[in-house]
Amino acid sequence: MIIESRALWLAETNCYLVAPAAGGPGLLIDAPPDLDGLAELVNRHHVVPVGLLLTHAHLDHEGGARDAAARWAMRAYLHPDDEWLARDPRLQLATLLGAEFPPEVADQFAPPDEFAGLSDGMVLDIAGVSLEVLHTPGHTPGHCCFLHHEEGVLFAGDHLFAGSVGRTDLPGGDHATLLRSMADKILPLPDETRVLPGHGPATTLALERRTNPFLQQV
Ligand SMILES: [Zn+2]
Ligand SMILES: [Zn+2]
Numbered sequence: 001m002i003i004e005s006r007a008l009w010l011a012e013t014n015c016y017l018v019a020p021a022a023g024g025p026g027l028l029i030d031a032p033p034d035l036d037g038l039a040e041l042v043n044r045h046h047v048v049p050v051g052l053l054l055t056h057a058h059l060d061h062e063g064g065a066r067d068a069a070a071r072w073a074m075r076a077y078l079h080p081d082d083e084w085l086a087r088d089p090r091l092q093l094a095t096l097l098g099a100e101f102p103p104e105v106a107d108q109f110a111p112p113d114e115f116a117g118l119s120d121g122m123v124l125d126i127a128g129v130s131l132e133v134l135h136t137p138g139h140t141p142g143h144c145c146f147l148h149h150e151e152g153v154l155f156a157g158d159h160l161f162a163g164s165v166g167r168t169d170l171p172g173g174d175h176a177t178l179l180r181s182m183a184d185k186i187l188p189l190p191d192e193t194r195v196l197p198g199h200g201p202a203t204t205l206a207l208e209r210r211t212n213p214f215l216q217q218v
Contacts, residue, residue: 001129001151002026002045005196008037011060014198016155018129018148019047025127027051029146029155030198033063033109035071042072050074051126053118055157055198056143057082058170059092063109070112077124078115079135082142085172086111095170118144131155134185138178139166145186153194154205160186160195162203165214183218 002019009032019026026047031038031054042049049072054062057078065076065086078086085092089109093101118124120135124146131146139158143166146155158166159181168175191206208215 002047003151003153003196004041004045006037006041007199008032008034009060009063012199013060014196014200015041015061016196017041017045017047017049018127018131019045020128022046024048025050027053027126027129028068029053030055030061030157031064031068031076032060033067035064035067038064038068039071048072049127051124052076053124053126053131053144053146053155054078054082054115055145055155055159056140057085057111058140058158059089059096059109061157061198062086062111063089066110066112075116076112077118079118079133079142079144080115081137082140082172083111083115085140085142086115091171118142120144136178136181136185138168138174138176138181140170141172143181147189151194152190152192153196154186154189156186156195157198160208160212161197161199162195162201162208163212165212179214179218182215187215187218 013032016029090106134145193205
């Protein structure tokens, strides 16, 4: 199985290509606003993306969704509790970068016309890859992690990082909710679970349990 990542755009957002094998269909997890970077990742393995899963709707993960969905004629999946964020890139630019941008700039980050909806506990089977959706609100209301049971891999988005957790000071964020999601959905997973986050290096749940200060509060 191919699991390959690239850190793209200003925020060095890790997006992932997941595919059973080179030369066939695959899926993307998160789409930073850098179509060339996404295409390079895809082309290197000669994979045809047939679905885009979005951990959440922050611009650094979702801002390239419209272009990616159009380029590869695929659906983009997002939890409905994050649609309001996707539909307001101007608000996001203002809060992320601390500056007002004209509508034509914000329009570059506009979402696809529609999303396919994610919900907690659903199992997606896309391109021969089976992923369980874990709704983990806190960083954003609709944040989801994706779990590949057989490989023991968790695509953690901005919920859990090596040594840290997602910030909750942006619109819709809530730290207590994030810790509750951690306790309910993430901490019950096995120690050997590999955690592939939305920023920074990969880690394991065992290591985070021992060393991540935020998990000591849960
Ligand atoms: Zn985020
Ligand atoms: Zn992020």
